[in-house]
Amino acid sequence: MLSSLVAWFSAPAQWSASTGIPARLLQHLGYTALAVLVGAVIAVPLGLYIGHTGRGRLLVVGLANGLRALPELGVLVLFVLLIGLGLTPVVLALMLLAIPPLLAGTYSGISGVDPAAVDAARGIGMTESQILFQVELPNALPLMVAGLRTAVLQVVATATIAAFVSLGGLGRYIVDGQAQRDFTQMAGGAILVALLAIVLEVALQGLQRAVTPGTRRQEPARTDTVTAGG
Amino acid sequence: MRLFGEDVLPLAAEHIVLALVPVLLGLVISLPLGWWAWRSRGARRILLPLTGVLYTIPSLALFVVMPILLGTRILDPVNVAVALTVYAVALLVRSVVDGLDEVPSEVMTAGVAMGYRPLGLLVGVQLPLAVPVLVAGMRVATVSSFSLVAVGAIIGQGALGALFTQGFERFYTAQIVFGLLAIVILALLFDALWVLVGRLLAPWNRRVARPTSSVEV
Numbered sequence: 001m002l003s004s005l006v007a008w009f010s011a012p013a014q015w016s017a018s019t020g021i022p023a024r025l026l027q028h029l030g031y032t033a034l035a036v037l038v039g040a041v042i043a044v045p046l047g048l049y050i051g052h053t054g055r056g057r058l059l060v061v062g063l064a065n066g067l068r069a070l071p072e073l074g075v076l077v078l079f080v081l082l083i084g085l086g087l088t089p090v091v092l093a094l095m096l097l098a099i100p101p102l103l104a105g106t107y108s109g110i111s112g113v114d115p116a117a118v119d120a121a122r123g124i125g126m127t128e129s130q131i132l133f134q135v136e137l138p139n140a141l142p143l144m145v146a147g148l149r150t151a152v153l154q155v156v157a158t159a160t161i162a163a164f165v166s167l168g169g170l171g172r173y174i175v176d177g178q179a180q181r182d183f184t185q186m187a188g189g190a191i192l193v194a195l196l197a198i199v200l201e202v203a204l205q206g207l208q209r210a211v212t213p214g215t216r217r218q219e220p221a222r223t224d225t226v227t228a229g230g
Numbered sequence: 231m232r233l234f235g236e237d238v239l240p241l242a243a244e245h246i247v248l249a250l251v252p253v254l255l256g257l258v259i260s261l262p263l264g265w266w267a268w269r270s271r272g273a274r275r276i277l278l279p280l281t282g283v284l285y286t287i288p289s290l291a292l293f294v295v296m297p298i299l300l301g302t303r304i305l306d307p308v309n310v311a312v313a314l315t316v317y318a319v320a321l322l323v324r325s326v327v328d329g330l331d332e333v334p335s336e337v338m339t340a341g342v343a344m345g346y347r348p349l350g351l352l353v354g355v356q357l358p359l360a361v362p363v364l365v366a367g368m369r370v371a372t373v374s375s376f377s378l379v380a381v382g383a384i385i386g387q388g389a390l391g392a393l394f395t396q397g398f399e400r401f402y403t404a405q406i407v408f409g410l411l412a413i414v415i416l417a418l419l420f421d422a423l424w425v426l427v428g429r430l431l432a433p434w435n436r437r438v439a440r441p442t443s444s445v446e447v
Contacts, residue, residue, distance in 0.1 A: 194291045194292070
């Protein structure tokens with residue numbers, strides 16, 4: 001098993017062809033970046049608004065809980081059947097997974113800012129938008145990045161399944177290997193996917209530590225342990 | 231009950247078993263591990279980051295790697311069950327640590343003064359007080375387990391997830407929508423069951439009934 005895996009990884013075609021590892025990796029990262037970006041465009045402003053005004057908190061809790069119960073594979077194939085094969089349905093399905101953690105992170109970051117700091121800002125005559133962008137947003141950044149981390153990892157994991165609906169990415173090796181009964185290819189793909197997820201997790205943890213001020217740096221917060229419902 | 235050319239009830243039963251057994255097994259494994267991580271700073275420093283990394287591994291990748299680690303066949307349902315147990319442990323060890331952290335030190339001191347030995351204190355005082363946090367963890371683990379089982383359909387082991395792969399091959403939207411509804415309803419049913427169990431085990435704590443909006447990785 002191990003020797004066939006080594007042979008699979010070291011085959012020259014694996015590193016140059018348009019179906020090689022670098023090309024598949026770039027596709028995988030491309031889907032992930034696109035979905036998280038589109039998700040952030042929707043979720044971050046919404047989270048800022050809900051966190052600042054306190055209106056619509058139930059929406060955040062409901063979305064975060066409700067969307068988690070949806071099976072990723074089902075959502076993906078449903079979107080493909082409704083929209084047709086291609087990049088759009090996959091990015092939309094992945095975006096749907098990115099929204100809850102981004103929304104929860106932004107919302108809980110903003111609403112968790114010390115009310116005394118907000119009152120003080122209002123007291124010295126800051127406008128509402130100054131309070132939001134100069135007081136609340138910088139304080140909320142660690143939790144927002146925690147939400148980003150959860151979103152990226154969720155999307156990177158699910159992007160693997162995109163190969164099942166005829167797209168590229170590292171999941172191709174698993175799906176093709178399954179079809180060709182080539183277990184070495186499947187295992188190689190699985191190892192690549194796992195490595196990619198771990199590298200992204202470590203990188204985003206680093207980013208989270210970088211935006212967290214000194215005393216809170218010890219254990220980076222995670223949105224899966226943060227209670228946004230209050 | 232035959233629907234979409236599939237016998238749906240056995241698939242649903244298989245789905246429940248494949249989703250629930252790993253979560254229960256995960257709880258049994260997480261209690262001692264979490265207690266150890268709670269007691270020892272060194273264990274905490276190793277266990278929490280380790281479970282964090284395990285939790286980041288995408289499910290499809292873990293399903294595929296399992297036969298190498300376990301020596302099972304690629305189409306063995308055990309692969310999915312063990313992989314989901316790994317996720318449950320990864321999530322619940324942290325819940326156990328958080329739950330034990332929540333117990334006020336005065337309460338523990340009072341327990342010791344009343345003559346509780348360490349094991350008695352754990353079972354009689356600490357764990358009951360940790361129930362709300364544990365229930366919150368079990369709810370997250372259960373709901374995501376139900377949705378992750380379906381991913382197994384890509385490698386031929388997904389219980390109700392088969393409705394997605396077959397619906398996709400036949401371009402049959404109704405079958406996919408039915409699968410989505412079935413899995414979501416089952417997940418929410420067992421989610422509600424944990425809320426109920428939490429109320430029975432910790433009737434003094436009404437907070438347990440509120441949804442936690444925690445978001446899984």
